[in-house]
Amino acid sequence: MRRRHLLLTLALFPLNAMAQRNPKPAFKGMELYSWPDHQSWRYALLPGTNRNKHWSEILAAGVDEASLKKKLAELAVNEVVFWQATCSGGVPTPLAFPPSEKVSEIEQLCGRLHIQLELIQGVPKANQ
Numbered sequence: 699m700r701r702r703h704l705l706l707t708l709a710l711f712p713l714n715a716m717a718q719r720n721p722k723p724a725f726k727g728m729e730l731y732s733w734p735d736h737q738s739w740r741y742a743l744l745p746g747t748n749r750n751k752h753w754s755e756i757l758a759a760g761v762d763e764a765s766l767k768k769k770l771a772e773l774a775v776n777e778v779v780f781w782q783a784t785c786s787g788g789v790p791t792p793l794a795f796p797p798s799e800k801v802s803e804i805e806q807l808c809g810r811l812h813i814q815l816e817l818i819q820g821v822p823k824a825n826q
Contacts, residue, residue, distance in 0.1 A: 727778035750786030
């Protein structure tokens with residue numbers, strides 16, 4: 699009985715209250731990438747830099763949606779996340795935005811976590 703109560707409590711506990719948040723936002727924000735993977739979506743959350751990311755490093759950082767939500771909950775209050783569907787390297791990639799319902803769900807989570815989410819749509823990066 700105690701275990702069931704504990705599991706129920708953890709399930710109802712807000713994500714941001716469970717995670718230890720970074721004390722301050724990343725210097726150049728964070729970059730979020732997404733792509734379809736069979737019947738689900740994969741996500742990569744990487745530190746912002748002055749250079750374009752290559753597909754291989756995005757792919758290596760890929761996580762499922764539950765892991766993405768945990769990573770978002772660890773970001774600092776007022777963090778800026780740039781969600782984009784392009785990368786460099788001249789290699790075709792499956793990068794894309796998920797269906798609007800999924801995008802909306804992640805936008806709402808970021809709002810609750812006080813994270814500024816910017817969708818970068820249809821803007822190819824330099825060096826492609």
